[in-house]
Amino acid sequence: xxxxxRLDAGQVHYEWNNALAPRLEIDPGDTVVFDTRDAADGYYSxxxxxADVLARGPFxxxxxxxxxxxxxxxxxxxxxxEILEVVPAASFGWTQIRPGRGLLPEAEFPKPFLQxxxxxxxxxxxxxxxxxxxxxxxxxxxxxxxxxxxxxxxxPPRKNGGNMDIKQLTAGTTLYLPVWVDGALFxxxxxxxxxxxxxxxxxxxxxxxxxxxxxxxxxxxxxxxxQLRTRGPxxxxxxxxxxxxxTAHGPDLFASAQQAVRYMIDHLVxxxxxxxxxxxxxxxxxxxxxxxxxxxxxxxxxxxxxxEAIFV
Amino acid sequence: xxxxxRLDAGQVHYEWNNALAPRLEIDPGDTVVFDTRDAADGYYSxxxxxADVLARGPFxxxxxxxxxxxxxxxxxxxxxxEILEVVPAASFGWTQIRPGRGLLPEAEFPKPFLQxxxxxxxxxxxxxxxxxxxxxxxxxxxxxxxxxxxxxxxxPPRKNGGNMDIKQLTAGTTLYLPVWVDGALFxxxxxxxxxxxxxxxxxxxxxxxxxxxxxxxxxxxxxxxxQLRTRGPxxxxxxxxxxxxxTAHGPDLFASAQQAVRYMIDHLVxxxxxxxxxxxxxxxxxxxxxxxxxxxxxxxxxxxxxxEAIFV
Numbered sequence: 001x002x003x004x005x006r007l008d009a010g011q012v013h014y015e016w017n018n019a020l021a022p023r024l025e026i027d028p029g030d031t032v033v034f035d036t037r038d039a040a041d042g043y044y045s046x047x048x049x050x051a052d053v054l055a056r057g058p059f060x061x062x063x064x065x066x067x068x069x070x071x072x073x074x075x076x077x078x079x080x081x082e083i084l085e086v087v088p089a090a091s092f093g094w095t096q097i098r099p100g101r102g103l104l105p106e107a108e109f110p111k112p113f114l115q116x117x118x119x120x121x122x123x124x125x126x127x128x129x130x131x132x133x134x135x136x137x138x139x140x141x142x143x144x145x146x147x148x149x150x151x152x153x154x155x156p157p158r159k160n161g162g163n164m165d166i167k168q169l170t171a172g173t174t175l176y177l178p179v180w181v182d183g184a185l186f187x188x189x190x191x192x193x194x195x196x197x198x199x200x201x202x203x204x205x206x207x208x209x210x211x212x213x214x215x216x217x218x219x220x221x222x223x224x225x226x227q228l229r230t231r232g233p234x235x236x237x238x239x240x241x242x243x244x245x246x247t248a249h250g251p252d253l254f255a256s257a258q259q260a261v262r263y264m265i266d267h268l269v270x271x272x273x274x275x276x277x278x279x280x281x282x283x284x285x286x287x288x289x290x291x292x293x294x295x296x297x298x299x300x301x302x303x304x305x306x307x308e309a310i311f312v
Numbered sequence: 313x314x315x316x317x318r319l320d321a322g323q324v325h326y327e328w329n330n331a332l333a334p335r336l337e338i339d340p341g342d343t344v345v346f347d348t349r350d351a352a353d354g355y356y357s358x359x360x361x362x363a364d365v366l367a368r369g370p371f372x373x374x375x376x377x378x379x380x381x382x383x384x385x386x387x388x389x390x391x392x393x394e395i396l397e398v399v400p401a402a403s404f405g406w407t408q409i410r411p412g413r414g415l416l417p418e419a420e421f422p423k424p425f426l427q428x429x430x431x432x433x434x435x436x437x438x439x440x441x442x443x444x445x446x447x448x449x450x451x452x453x454x455x456x457x458x459x460x461x462x463x464x465x466x467x468p469p470r471k472n473g474g475n476m477d478i479k480q481l482t483a484g485t486t487l488y489l490p491v492w493v494d495g496a497l498f499x500x501x502x503x504x505x506x507x508x509x510x511x512x513x514x515x516x517x518x519x520x521x522x523x524x525x526x527x528x529x530x531x532x533x534x535x536x537x538x539q540l541r542t543r544g545p546x547x548x549x550x551x552x553x554x555x556x557x558x559t560a561h562g563p564d565l566f567a568s569a570q571q572a573v574r575y576m577i578d579h580l581v582x583x584x585x586x587x588x589x590x591x592x593x594x595x596x597x598x599x600x601x602x603x604x605x606x607x608x609x610x611x612x613x614x615x616x617x618x619x620e621a622i623f624v
Contacts, residue, residue: 102607156611157561164613165605166559202607225575230555234617235547243542247478249469253565257606263537291601291614293477294569295414295514299468301476302603305546 002029002214007065009035009208012189014061016152016162018145018181022069025183028217035089036139036189037063038206044094046116053096053112062141062154062163066187070215073184078223079144080216081175086137086191086209093117093125093193093205095281102202103258104280113277117193117205125193125205125285129274132312133194133286138169139211140192140204144177145185161226165204167195172231178223188213198289198304200261201280235288241309247292249299256302257289264304272311286310314341314526319377321347321520324501326373328464328474330457330493334381337495340529347401348451348501349375350518356406358428365408365424374453374466374475378499382527385496390535391456392528393487398449398503398521405429405437405505405517407593414514415570416592425589429505429517437505437517437597441586444624445506445598450481451523452504452516456489457497473538477516479507484543486528490535500525510601510616512573513592547600553621559604561611568614569601576616584623598622 007024026032038044041063043056073079097113100106117125117133124132143161146152157164161177169175177186191209246267248259261283268279283304292301319336338344350356353375355368385391409425412418429437429445436444455473458464469476473489481487489498503521558575560568573595580591595616604613 156608157605157613158611159561163605163608164559164561165608166557166613166615167604168555168557168615168617197602197604199605199607225561225571226559227575227579228557228559229620230557232554233547233552233619233621234555235545240545242544243480243546245478245480245540245542247476247538247540249471249476249537253569253603254606254612257565257603259537263539267539289603289606290509291565291569291603292479292509293469293475293511294566294601295511296468296475296477299470300566301469301478303478303480305480307545308541309545 002031005030005032007032007034009037009065012037012063012065014063015154016146017150018185020067022067022183022185025069025071026215027071028215031212031214032068034065034188034211034213036065036191036209036211038208039190040206046092048114050112050114053098053114062190064141064154064187064189067145067185069183069185070217073179073217074182075180076220076222077179078218078221079177079179079184079186080218081142081177082214082216083169083171083173084214085171085212086139088119088137088193089208089210091120093119093207095203095205095285097201097277097280103200103261109280115281119193119207130312131310133310135193136170137191137193137209138167139188140165140190142175142188144179145181147180159225163190164226165195165199167197168230168234169228174229176223176227194285196283196285196287199284201284203284205285243305243307245303245305247301247303249301251298253291253300253302256300260302260304264306314343317342317344319344319346321349321377324349324375324377326375327466328455328458329462330497332379334379334495334497337381337383338527339383340527343524343526344380346377346500346523346525348377348503348521348523350520351502352518358404360426362424362426365410365426374502376453376466376499376501379457379497381495381497382529385491385529386494387492388532388534389491390530390533391489391491391496391498392530393454393489394526394528395481395483395485396526397483397524398451400431400449400505401520401522403432405431405519407515407517407597409513409589409592415512415573421592427593431505431519442624443622445622447505448482449503449505449521450479451500452477452502454487454500456491457493459492471537476538477507477511479509480542480546481540486541488535488539506597508595508597508599511596513596515596517597555617555619557615557617559613559615561613563610565603565612565614568612572614572616576618
């Protein structure tokens with residue numbers, strides 16, 4: 001008989017390490033309701049200011065809730081994580097620009113910037129200026145323990161999942177995570193209320209959350225990297241109405257992504273009256289980066305799509 | 313009074329060259345109904361075979377219908393191309409794998425392959441195997457003449473647009489093209505019945521088509537590269553039901569795109585019983601490449617999304 005467990009955020013870990021003791025042991029088929037801290041570990045409040053961004057000090061790692069040991073899970077298996085529900089556990093969210101981090105270099109965004117979002121209506125993240133981004137919450141970090149010993153930074157995603165920041169991992173989606181150690185040792189954190197494909201300023205609408213996940217086990221499926229299946233069409237919740245898109249061509253996808261985002265920032269400043277910092281933040285939260293074509297040598301195209309329904 | 317013009321495909325050009333004589337001169341506000349040849353210039357028929365792929369000889373350039381001179385257009389202006397309608401002008405389409413072309417190297421796909429599609433119901437491209445990809449037609453190539461003299465290959469997209477292969481350029485979308493020479497000198501061709509973001513095997517569902525475009529002029533808008541606005545939410549026509557997605561992480565977006573597509577091909581072979589060639593073709597026609605995150609150094613994630621509604 002599958003059980004429902006609860007795991008609070010009173011105790012977290014800040015690195016991937018397969019030597020961490022499991023906080024919970026479950027059977028395949030069980031569900032766990034996780035409370036998760038935000039990426040800044042509760043540092044920000046609705047009273048926070050731009051100056052607080054640099055005062056925060058170095059990033060210690062995402063605070064993660066877990067690990068959860070899944071009985072019977074073995075290397076070579078796949079952990080099927082069905083995302084049943086993700087709900088904000090705070091009435092505000094935040095997005096920061098920290099110079100030198102994110103897609104655009106410090107020379108272009110030399111000053112720290114903090115954007116607070118009002119999440120209190122439960123449906124939209126509001127930054128003022130008649131902008132309301134539909135809330136489509138998901139955990140930025142979900143992962144299993146790595147087989148390599150010792151501590152590993154939570155920042156980069158790896159073959160164990162981790163900080164994937166894949167915005168389609170909302171309720172209804174099933175994430176297929178490779179298992180690398182006995183028991184899988186799953187952890188979760190870093191929830192986002194909304195994010196664009198790319199997460200270009202390196203933060204989304206960051207928030208505390210509650211995530212309800214059901215765990216299945218697929219013995220011997222052997223995935224090299226995470227895969228996923230959504231329940232329905234993607235983007236339905238966050239899009240309605242026209243999209244405006246910028247494009248950039250060239251032989252380097254990273255440089256073209258930067259350039260497409262620069263054009264989008266210019267567009268938002270010129271057409272919507274945002275500051276450059278607000279525009280960069282909004283691009284991170286609501287603009288989707290697509291590889292339009294990757295074959296017409298020597299110039300690939302990266303496109304940045306802005307759903308205009310966010311302007312209310 | 314805006315006029316409606318027609319331009320047949322009896323005469324085409326195979327390179328960008330601002331010395332080409334305009335076939336038509338119009339005023340801003342006018343509409344042109346273009347007939348366009350397919351990318352292989354009518355080479356394929358419903359009786360074509362895999363062997364015909366290599367027999368075709370070297371690529372001469374996309375056959376383009378135009379140029380159209382827009383009165384009053386000057387460098388620094390933007391040509392607003394409103395896509396009113398794009399309809400197939402043939403009952404079949406084709407997708408080819410030509411070894412050494414496309415996202416995956418010749419070593420992985422050493423043999424030529426031709427996939428024919430039945431377009432006869434007007435709503436779906438059918439390849440057999442109970443696969444029906446919704447038709448969402450758009451011109452792969454739309455562009456203005458370059459300011460640099462001489463002939464320029466039609467293969468790479470550039471600041472004039474050209475072979476952009478942006479699948480959202482369907483009816484209802486307005487494309488904003490920079491003008492680089494007096495009169496703009498617009499041409500169009502290479503229609504696709506369906507394509508995924510990425511167009512990974514370098515051909516989509518290729519076809520002859522009729523494209524109805526209305527031309528506006530925005531003096532002095534000065535865009536560096538093309539931009540666009542859709543009429544409504546994107547993907548609505550081509551998606552319904554779940555998506556399956558593969559992911560690949562790493563510091564190089566191109567390599568991750570290749571890897572995500574390899575995983576998708578493996579998935580289509582294992583779960584849907586396709587041959588590897590059919591899977592590669594289907595990825596080109598129906599799978600969308602997204603940059604999920606481009607900030608969690610050193611590993612970015614490229615995701616490949618397959619809409620499962622195509623399996624009927």
